[in-house]
Amino acid sequence: MKIIVEIFIIFMKIGAFSFGGGLAMLPFIEKEIVDKHHWITSNEFIDIIAIAQMTPGPIAINSSTFAGYKVAGILGGLSGSFGIVMVSFILITILAKYFIKIKDAKETKAVFKGIRPAVLGLVLSAAVTVGKTALIDIKSVCIAIIIFLGLNKLKLHPILGIVLAGIMGILLY
Amino acid sequence: MERKKRMNQLLRMFFIFMKIGTFTLGGGYAMIPLIQDEIVEKNKWIDEDEFIDIIALAQTIPGALAINTSTYIGYRLFGFKGALLGCIGTMLPSVVIILIVAAFFLQFQNNVWVEAIFRGIRPAVVALILAAVIKLGKTLPKSILNIGWVIGSVLCITLFHIHPILVIIFSGILGYMLFKGENSDEDNC
Numbered sequence: 555m556k557i558i559v560e561i562f563i564i565f566m567k568i569g570a571f572s573f574g575g576g577l578a579m580l581p582f583i584e585k586e587i588v589d590k591h592h593w594i595t596s597n598e599f600i601d602i603i604a605i606a607q608m609t610p611g612p613i614a615i616n617s618s619t620f621a622g623y624k625v626a627g628i629l630g631g632l633s634g635s636f637g638i639v640m641v642s643f644i645l646i647t648i649l650a651k652y653f654i655k656i657k658d659a660k661e662t663k664a665v666f667k668g669i670r671p672a673v674l675g676l677v678l679s680a681a682v683t684v685g686k687t688a689l690i691d692i693k694s695v696c697i698a699i700i701i702f703l704g705l706n707k708l709k710l711h712p713i714l715g716i717v718l719a720g721i722m723g724i725l726l727y
Numbered sequence: 728m729e730r731k732k733r734m735n736q737l738l739r740m741f742f743i744f745m746k747i748g749t750f751t752l753g754g755g756y757a758m759i760p761l762i763q764d765e766i767v768e769k770n771k772w773i774d775e776d777e778f779i780d781i782i783a784l785a786q787t788i789p790g791a792l793a794i795n796t797s798t799y800i801g802y803r804l805f806g807f808k809g810a811l812l813g814c815i816g817t818m819l820p821s822v823v824i825i826l827i828v829a830a831f832f833l834q835f836q837n838n839v840w841v842e843a844i845f846r847g848i849r850p851a852v853v854a855l856i857l858a859a860v861i862k863l864g865k866t867l868p869k870s871i872l873n874i875g876w877v878i879g880s881v882l883c884i885t886l887f888h889i890h891p892i893l894v895i896i897f898s899g900i901l902g903y904m905l906f907k908g909e910n911s912d913e914d915n916c
Binding site: 606623639643665669677699706716723 | 814
């Protein structure tokens with residue numbers, strides 16, 4: 555039971571300090587779970603990252619659930635996943651209440667007029683980062699182009715796009 | 728009657744986030760187009776402009792982007808209950824799937840079929856993100872200032888490795904300084 559609480563607190567801490575989503579969280583997890591507590595090995599940690607990226611859902615949730623499971627089974631997994639969302643959940647419920655009240659103020663609008671193009675830049679740079687590891691040969695570039703055209707021109711549903719890409723993967727590789 | 732309708736909407740939102748959580752590979756950013764499709768376009772619960780603000784807010788708060796976005800949308804629509812169901816709905820599929828995969832991990836790992844499927848899916852994730860950029864970009868006025876701002880922040884992050892949170896904070900301050908004098912009615916372009 556002690557280890558379950560410990561996992562929860564560690565992942566709560568990780569959740570509180572990592573900005574920028576799941577991938578930004580991985581170095582924190584490695585430091586705590588591998589280096590400090592020696593609960594899993596470096597190799598196991600690499601496997602966790604791979605699985606977290608291959609399974610559906612947020613990478614942060616996937617990796618903390620998996621890491622928690624490795625350390626202490628199902629309860630450990632649950633403790634990891636609830637720990638990681640705890641801080642942002644509390645922050646959002648506090649902030650949302652306040653933000654809804656001020657969101658129509660002139661000052662707020664001015665701030666968000668600056669933030670909006672930056673968010674587009676952020677999302678675009680995620681495409682650059684993912685692209686560096688995902689677009690590795692001509693086949694993968696072709697898949698990306700076909701799916702992009704399908705989504706953008708033919709209004710293909712994103713879920714269908716992923717299924718289609720999986721089928722292309724079987725056919726091409 | 729009104730309460731029952733609200734309850735149905737709340738459950739509907741819960742299942743929508745569960746569905747999104749089940750089908751998105753590639754983490755939070757890949758989830759944005761799906762959330763947009765369901766929440767903005769299909770159900771018209773939130774308009775396009777507010778959706779962009781929510782993403783910005785979700786990125787300035789620590790934690791998983793997808794969780795932050797769905798928790799916020801849930802709170803915005805149904806209060807605390809909505810936040811709780813938005814958050815749990817998004818988490819639940821991953822947690823269940825991970826626990827199953829973790830239990831059978833070694834058998835799965837080197838299967839050629841599984842490998843081939845994921846080799847196909849990875850580049851598609853890039854396409855998904857780009858499609859989200861284009862959709863989100865449609866709500867921004869196509870001024871030189873905005874285009875420069877987008878390109879500038881991409882360069883800051885990918886080339887100069889400036890932390891995304893700093894880019895957001897700096898853009899907010901700059902926006903405040905540039906636009907605070909403007910009449911807020913002009914915003915709806």
